[in-house]
Amino acid sequence: MELFFYWFDHLGVAVFAISGTLLAFRKNMDGFGVIVLASVTAIGGGTTRDLILDLPVFWAHDPTYLYTIAVAAVGTIIWLRFRDYIHQKTLAIADAIGLAFFTVMGAQKALEAGFPPLICVVMGTITACFGGMLRDVLARDVPMVLKGELYATTCLVGASVYVFIAPYNALLALLVGGFVTLLLRLGAIRWQWHLPVFHEHGDSR
């Protein structure tokens, strides 16, 4: 089980590293800019979670996460050499998968460390959203999490589902919570669901 979580975590890191690489590519960054942006996206959320919960930062004692990022980033670059352009959609889907993984893994880590349920839900959301937020801030994009269609809301719902099911069955909670997050996010992209936007004149559309 422990090992299973470990691979889940690496998978999440890999897809977020790909998402960071794709954005760096779109922004015409150099080779190292790609690595920085891939790393920040992949481990920024988990690092923030570990700092706030006062747990050892997950990658500081286990360099294999950095290898995962390097492999994912270099793999993406090589793959891009044989394809001519990147669909905006590919970026959004890689992001959605990473979001689902990180939401449940973040909530799981907080729950395991004995934090209250609401904090676990928030930690799932932070794990999933902060990496992408830091990525967007560094790349000087409008953070998706602030404008995006149900971006952070999907994490909040997915993490809540996880925290609700976890006391009964940890693996089931992981799968259901993850799928809820993924489906909500993909649905939000596909049909452009969004929360009401608040305008200065007070009317929400």
Added chain:
Amino acid sequence: MELFFYWFDHLGVAVFAISGTLLAFRKNMDGFGVIVLASVTAIGGGTTRDLILDLPVFWAHDPTYLYTIAVAAVGTIIWLRFRDYIHQKTLAIADAIGLAFFTVMGAQKALEAGFPPLICVVMGTITACFGGMLRDVLARDVPMVLKGELYATTCLVGASVYVFIAPYNALLALLVGGFVTLLLRLGAIRWQWHLPVFHEHGDSR
């Protein structure tokens, strides 16, 4: 006394959450963007302080802070439904009150943990200014703290006053330090006091 500080802290969180909500509103963010910006503004400074001082992050073990943020943000949104627009000034005044609270509470927490006076002054300033700085970075505004009229300087003065009086009377220090911060900030807004601005040609105006 302990309890008094606790409510002070919540009051500071509430006014900063309002300030974050108002900016999110001005930037036409969606419902969750509002919550993210309100939270970052309200707890970003205190979180930074607790991480640097290696204390437990204040809201990680006490979810009531998050309820305070939610109530303040939702309350602000509801209030805005019945008013047509937001005065730029309202935003600045909510910010000034939060600034005063956070300055003295931040310095107090560092002092209680036994840090040297200068570090306590800096921690008061960080507690008060970092939330708003993160808010402005996320919302892609010029950080007030870098351009604003005596913004961080007021915190520095207020925290110094607090640290100076605190050994004699903790409550008095809190009140005087807080009022000094608030009055300086309101005065700076009202009469546009500012420190010399440095220009590339070397003349300060």
Added chain:
Amino acid sequence: MELFFYWFDHLGVAVFAISGTLLAFRKNMDGFGVIVLASVTAIGGGTTRDLILDLPVFWAHDPTYLYTIAVAAVGTIIWLRFRDYIHQKTLAIADAIGLAFFTVMGAQKALEAGFPPLICVVMGTITACFGGMLRDVLARDVPMVLKGELYATTCLVGASVYVFIAPYNALLALLVGGFVTLLLRLGAIRWQWHLPVFHEHGDSR
């Protein structure tokens, strides 16, 4: 030896504070904006390193670092009163010297705390690059680390050299690692070396 490292650290803080002050100056910030930007540049990287490695933040218990920053920032401002403008180059060279100091000092601190070599290399890079990255984000510039000529790559190489030599001779490692970083960075500025930039159409130039 311990004392030697301590002065090295202060020297690094001073040159990065100068680099932050120069940027604040170019951006026409007020007196306190200068202090904030100088501080973030000077201690942002080391703070990030200490937080991730779960070590006590280096300046929280030793306020002399803050005095160093204040002296460096005020000294720079006074110096600028007698000179009419700032060479873009001066900024880049101050930055390069700070980069070299921080790279080896960051790797050294991680190595001393018993972290694996790869993590030490990354920590050297974070110590050197994160302060400048935060500076650029706050000043709303494109982070040098993402666009710059071999910016972070020089730290990576310098820190690797340090980690490789350190088991044999700590002081030699410090000097060689630092010089490699400095020379690579100055060479990169002088001859505009850069890593291949990746373009959306897949051709790297």
